Amino acid sequence: MTRPTPLPSDLEIASAATLRPVAEVASDLGVAPEHVEPYGRDVAKIDLAAAANEPRGKYVVVSAITPTPLGEGKTTTVVGLTQALRRLGSNAVATLRQPSMGPTFGIKGGAAGGGYSQVVPMERLNLHLTGDFHAITAAHNLLAAAVDNHLHFGNELDLDLRNITWRRVMDVNDRSLRNIVVGMGARADGLVRETGFDITAASEVMVLMTLATSYQDLRARLGRIVVGYTGEGKPVSAEDLGVAGAMAVILRDALKPNLLQTLEGGPALVHCGPFGNIATGTSSVVADQIALSHADLVVTEAGFGADMGAERFFNVKCRVGGLEPDAAVIVTTVRALKVHSGRYDIKAGRPLPESLLAENPDEVRAGLDNLRAHIEIVRAFGVSPVVAINAFPQDHDSEHEVIRELAAEMGVRCAVTRHVAEGGAGAEDLAREVLAAAEEPAAFIPTYALEDSLTDKIEAIATQVYGADGVDYAPAAARALATYENAGFGELPVVIAKTHLSISSDPSLMGAPTGWRLPVREVRANVGAGYVYAIAGDMRTMPGLSRHPNAERIELSADGTITGLS
Template identity: 65%
Template sequence: MTMPSDLDISRSAVTLPLDQVAAGMGIGDHLIEPYGRAVAKVSLDTIGAVAHRPRGRYVVVTAITPTPLGEGKTTTTVGLGQAFGVLGQRGVIAIRQPSMGPTFGIKGGAAGGGYAQVVPMEALNLHLTGDMHAVTAAHNLLAAMVDNHLFQGNRLGIDPQTVTWRRVLDVNDRDLRQIVTGLGPRADGSPRQTGFDITAASEVMAVLALSASLQDLRERLARIVVAYSYDGEPVTAEMLRAAGAMTVILREAIKPNLMQTAERTPVLVHCGPFGNIAHGNSSIIADRIGIHAGDYLITEAGFGADMGAERFFNIKCRISGLVPDAAVIVATVRALKAHSGRYTVKAGRPLPEELLEENPADVFAGAANLRRQIANVRLHGVTPVVAVNAFPTDHPSERQAILDVAAEEGARAAVSTHFTEGGKGAVHLAEAVAEACAEPSDFRFLYDDDLPLIGKIDTVARGVYGADGIDVAPAAQRQLDTYERLGFGSLPVCIAKTHLSLSADPALKGAPRGWRLPVREVRASVGAGFIYPICGDMRTMPGLSSAPAAERIDIDAHGNIVGLT
């Protein structure tokens, strides 16, 4: 029997009015602001309204190192939330809002999939309530005010060569990576080389996700460093008198969006920082609401446990004060086979036929990556649970191989069929997570605030990535010295590197050894509250592939969206 498409499943889902979804979370309808029929904004007053209630269990969903095949973290997050409902527990889900760049690019949507998805998927993947556009507008307003300040006499003495604040757009467009602005007559500005990043890479997005309130947002925006003066002092958004107007633009975007799954489990969708450049987690505000609105709050961290989960632990939890009870590590048979290094897998291309043949030895060969990610979770004192996200092409012996690896590492594990069966297919996983959450928490940060920046980078590189050390380029060392001098040394680090390997080389699969992390540049995201070392060749503006998803997305004769995946 052929399974319906994600879009068909989404459209056939029987949903509840959102005031009833909110009521199930203990949130009154006076705190819900409808945005059409399928989405609502949640008032910030909700934080205070639910704060007196017992705290639910806090679960982060992460994964092995991603492959182009996709491991299904969002689908697992949704399936797990639904499974708690099957068990008679109240699950609440908190996820990021998808960027339309990847939606129209090669990745497609990010609503989950099958019978474990957020509905309606069209709303989630396309605009939602316009938060992405608000971030884009606020970011670009600051960029315009930087250039206007230079044009109007440069009272602050900004060195134009030090301006770091580029513009952003929520579209994959490689031709905008490097541009020259201000061409033409003098009235059109002064020529300057700059460029565009994608909106999800904006520091404004990271700030929004890490803010605790509207006033905190205002203060963080004020601290954003956009350039340096000729004297080497930082120039901030507040000095340019831009932070107030930026906050006004983001006044509605700071409110989380309420949706539901195909099984009517509540979902808080808020913010969308990239997981290989920024901290890759949804908002603190959504978590502070959700953790008092159910028995379990399940959130998702971007990419593998070395990326989004490490930032969840050391950046998000450091700022929020919330302590996780367990971490789910999603693994698939085919991804671990890819980590054996024996197959060439490319996004959008058919899978190698031999990858689908029964071969548990290949799963064991690639399991070094899973073992490392289990260790990375435990490094922070958090109990891991391995979720075997089942695909129809898996062989029982291959799934068993993953369970055996987890058992060897002393980790709970369960096979989950949520994609095809919804919440009931993830019940065993939910039971394992509940057991893990019942254990006493020993959560700890990987490093102390007072450790020098270079020590923090080295600690993450050795402890999480398995590197032999770090190699810091001279320019990067000067930047680190400057940030220490300016008082930024107490900030955590958010290391930007490839998400496709534990190392800085995307070609190295499994758990590579005998390598060093190259630190070529270091940037300061002072408003967000972290230092941003760049390791290897990183792109902050993706490009479109030879056959982007945009070519397949259209409107049919009845006005319905088609081709969205």
């Protein structure tokens, strides 16, 4: 058993760190000074011209098994692994998503890593950073305002009021604004209609920023955004409304990735933050292209399990960016595998059951089907998987051994990593396995061809990735798919929104469920982002992030130093 060692809080660890000047961090990465735009002492923007060199680095994605509501440590693993790789002599860089302030002030808390595997400065990363999220919010809402302005002045494009799909966004969890009525008041205050707010991380602008490869590509994607449809079913775009150029100007600086550093002084590019349950769940293509131009090895993260984040990373992000993955890390924990035994129900915000922490290799063994499924998911893409056992102080060696036995049985590399408690030193075994896996021949194979029909793509993901027996379409979803095929959207890739708590669309089904069918109830076209978005199951069963606000746990000292941040 790993001996429990009390750790200082994440904030205490981050606050005690001595940060290197950001210019030195950029120099270590090999970015020329003229491409570095400092934002204060510790953060910089990197100009897109820094990606002009041919990619030279190996490309590794960190995914996971199906997580518990607490998460299994992908971000900490990215940071710890990057630190370990640098300790072993590799010029490695981490590329991560920026945290949304909604979850930061909700049940999830911050997202800068944890323990001695964090990206710093922690406070800036979790709170505003360089204002990218606010620029995305402004660009998104400018388009929303243009829609209502167009309706107010006569609706020349004949937008159907019952089929306007563009809502507003803000970077705060506020359930009372999910569904609202606008245009109340005087006649000059606009047309009365129903709409609502989403969180900024769920904005289509956020996703298309993630996938944009240049300013020209960003501008084109913004123009293709569909805000609604006419009475005859014709899509109406941001280009039709004449607002895409203004949106691109607002996003000019936001398209540049942000350079920060790990606790051990290595470079970390942080950019964009789409959610992994409803969108691509990856950091930006441009951040990875810049990193691959300079680093020996780039470690990036894809949201939630391999059935979600890694699938979209492979099928969407890699395709859009022309990126070739060399290896994939699958993070697993003893506690998650015990949950997949079906004997436990973990709730965020509640203490873990004492029995979950007791030594019980048989319970770990009973949950191994989930890990086995995720290994097969990664292998199906032609990429070498490495199992990372993220060790917690309450784990037992016998439980780790059960996981090692499965990895050996399946012929995949495996290592225990203790990066949270020990920093890069605790992840060196994992780093060695990743370096070896990245040297193995890779033959990247997407799940489907882009010329396949939308229904064929959805069914390929459902059957080949999720292990479903097939797909059942609600009538409205079937009609939407036919409409999108007729509108010329059929060659777009597909993103399926579903629960992250099961490989299936039912969060109560643990392990690797069989004999189930994927229920697609709604389909939307995110044309600007460049994919068709299918909603499977009841997304309302997702745990809310605003039930346990952390705002009262944040305090400032007299000089403005943050002295408390969950």
